[in-house]
Structures are given as structure tokens and as C-alpha cells.
Amino acid sequence: MTKTASGYVTVGDLRMYFETHGDERADKAPLLLLHGGLFDIDQQFGPLLPGLSAGRRVVAVDLQGHGRTNDIDRPFSAAAFATDVLAVLDHLGIERADVFGFSIGGSVALELGIRHRERVNRLVVSSVSFRADGMRGSDNAEAVGAMTVDMIAGTPMEQAYLAKSPHPDLEHLQGLLDRLGASYAGGFPDWADDDIRGIAAPTLLTVGDADMVRLEHAVEFLRLRGGDVNGDFDGVPASQLAVFPGTSHFFGLARTDLVLDVVLPFLDGGTASGGGDANA
Numbered sequence: 001m002t003k004t005a006s007g008y009v010t011v012g013d014l015r016m017y018f019e020t021h022g023d024e025r026a027d028k029a030p031l032l033l034l035h036g037g038l039f040d041i042d043q044q045f046g047p048l049l050p051g052l053s054a055g056r057r058v059v060a061v062d063l064q065g066h067g068r069t070n071d072i073d074r075p076f077s078a079a080a081f082a083t084d085v086l087a088v089l090d091h092l093g094i095e096r097a098d099v100f101g102f103s104i105g106g107s108v109a110l111e112l113g114i115r116h117r118e119r120v121n122r123l124v125v126s127s128v129s130f131r132a133d134g135m136r137g138s139d140n141a142e143a144v145g146a147m148t149v150d151m152i153a154g155t156p157m158e159q160a161y162l163a164k165s166p167h168p169d170l171e172h173l174q175g176l177l178d179r180l181g182a183s184y185a186g187g188f189p190d191w192a193d194d195d196i197r198g199i200a201a202p203t204l205l206t207v208g209d210a211d212m213v214r215l216e217h218a219v220e221f222l223r224l225r226g227g228d229v230n231g232d233f234d235g236v237p238a239s240q241l242a243v244f245p246g247t248s249h250f251f252g253l254a255r256t257d258l259v260l261d262v263v264l265p266f267l268d269g270g271t272a273s274g275g276g277d278a279n280a
Contacts, residue, residue, distance in 0.1 A: 002022055002050050002053040002058075003019050003021050003049075004022065006018065006020070009087050009091045012072070013070075014070065014084060015069065015166070016063075017061065017068035019060045019061075020059050021049050021052075022052075022056050022057045022058050024057045026055055026056045028056040028267070029097060029267075030097040031100060032059050032085065032089065032098065032100065033058060033060040033061070033101075033105075034063070034085065034104075034105030034106070035060075035101075035102060036104050037103060037180045038152075038157045038176070039102075040062050040066050040067030041067060042160070043156065047256045048253065048259060051256070051264065059094065059097070061084075061085060063084070063104070063108075064080070064081065067160070067164050068166065070166040070167065071167065071172060071175060071176065075183065076104070076179045076180065077188065078107045078188050081104075081108045081111070082108050082111040082116065085112065095119070096118070096121050098121045098122040099112055099201075100124040100263065101126065102127055103126070103127050103249070104180075106127060106128030109123055109125050110128065110191065114196075117199065117200045121201060123201040123202070123204070125203065125205055125206075126206040126207070126253060127206065127208065127249050127252040129213050129217050130190065132190055134214055134218075134221075135214065135217075149170045149173050149177065158173065161173050196224040196225065199225065202238035203238075203239040203240075204240050204241075205221055205225070205240070205242070206241075206242045206252070206262065206263075207244070207252075208246075208247030209244065209247060210247060210248045211247065211252065219241070222239065222240075222241040225237070225239035226238070227239050227240065227241060244259075
């Protein structure tokens with residue numbers, strides 16, 4: 001592992017856990033990692049961290065109620081999570097960073113790219129829709145809303161929660177599941193097309209071909225970011241889309257080599273094939 005430091009930042013009643021990896025003196029922009037719901041730093045990004053932190057500084061956080069960060073009496077929302085994340089960046093003296101978020105973390109990344117655009121250099125959003133109708137029906141919201149601790153008994157998610165949480169008991173774990181279910185009722189609201197068009201940061205979208213996000217929605221997302229063009233004549237846009245084959249939502253970042261082959265060239269200012277941005 002590449003961890004160089006770890007600690008907590010106090011945001012009101014929240015004690016938000018963070019880790020830094022790699023070289024803080026690197027010339028490349030720092031990279032902020034935001035995990036998905038029920039995951040944490042290790043579960044979501046552990047295998048990716050050595051590759052992501054080679055030659056750059058990486059900051060990873062456990063979001064409210066996840067991993068080593070406590071839960072508080074506050075609904076989950078993209079806006080609240082973005083405020084927490086910015087407090088960590090301020091604590092570390094980072095004014096501007098690349099941001100890589102998955103699922104709920106991807107929604108927080110979008111919040112940062114839209115509402116706090118001066119803090120974001122490049123944006124990687126994985127397995128996330130910018131509107132509710134970008135999901136495959138209502139199955140996911142209903143399934144998450146109905147989750148109980150019995151359904152995840154014995155899973156790595158339960159084991160990680162009980163091993164790391166400041167309140168390692170099944171009652172608090174059920175509270176986490178309940179907050180995740182409630183977040184679908186408005187904690188992560190729809191974005192307007194103009195909000196997506198107006199993002200200043202070059203954006204890489206990733207989605208699994210068997211994801212809970214519809215492929216048609218991912219293409220619509222790309223078009224709003226200036227993509228889906230004939231690159232041989234018009235140039236390759238700064239914003240890109242990667243569809244990972246044989247990949248569901250839960251395993252959206254599981255193919256480490258494939259993810260790194262796509263994400264690292266983008267963060268370095270090029271495409272997966274090594275070309276530079278035509279429309280940065």
C-alpha cells in the first residue's frame with residue numbers, strides 16, 4: 001500500500017477520516033477519491049491506489065457513516081458530502097484537485113464540478129446518472145430502500161463496517177442502510193442539461209455494460225459534455241466515455257488494469273490511446 005498519512009477532519013459533529021498516498025511534491029494535480037455507498041476507501045480503491053498514486057498525491061476519504069467516519073443526525077446528500085470533502089481539502093491546503101468518484105461518490109464529484117468548479121481540475125464520474133431516469137427503472141431505489149442487515153450478513157461490506165466503524169454494531173449498520181435508501185428521495189437530485197454542459201472540468205465517464213445506469217443515458221451524458229463526435233475530423237473531445245465489458249454496478253471498478261488503463265491517461269491530459277486533448 002502507498003499510504004503516507006491519515007487522520008481526521010472535524011466538520012461540525014462529523015469526524016471525517018482521510019488518507020493521503022503518493023508524493024505530495026509531485027508536479028501532477030492532486031487526486032481526490034470518493035467511494036460509493038456501503039463501500040469505503042479500502043473496498044473501493046484499495047487495489048487501484050498503487051497505480052493511481054504513482055507520481056501524484058492522492059487523497060481518499062470515508063464519507064459520512066462509512067469506513068472510519070462516524071455517522072451523524074443528517075440525511076445523506078451530495079451537497080452535504082461536498083461540504084465535508086472541501087473541508088478535508090482545505091485542511092490539507094489543496095485549492096484544486098482532480099476528482100474521481102464512484103456511484104454516490106460520483107454524484108458528489110458532480111456536485112463539486114457544478115457547484116464548486118473552481119476547486120476541480122479534471123473529473124472522473126463512474127457508474128452515476130445525472131437524472132433519476134438514467135437508472136434502469138426503480139428497481140435499485142426500491143432494493144436499497146428495503147435493505148436490512150440480514151441481507152448483507154457475512155459479506156465483506158458487513159465485515160469491513162464492523163471492523164472499522166466508530167460505532168461497530170448492527171443497529172448503526174441498519175441506520176446506514178436506511179440513510180442510503182432515503183437518499184434516493186431527494187438527497188441526490190436531478191441535474192439540468194445546462195448544469196452538465198456548464199461543467200468546466202474535462203470529464204471522463206465510466207459505466208459497466210451491465211450497470212444500473214442505462215447505456216443510453218451514459219451516451220446522453222457524453223453528448224452534453226461535448227462528446228459523441230467524429231474525432232478523425234473534429235478532434236477527440238476533452239470529455240470521454242468508457243464502457244467496461246462484462247461489468248455490473250457493484251463491480252464497476254473491480255478490473256484494476258482496465259480501470260487504470262482508462263483513468264490514468266485521462267488524468268495525465270490524454271486519451272486511453274495516449275493522444276492529447278483536442279478540445280481541452
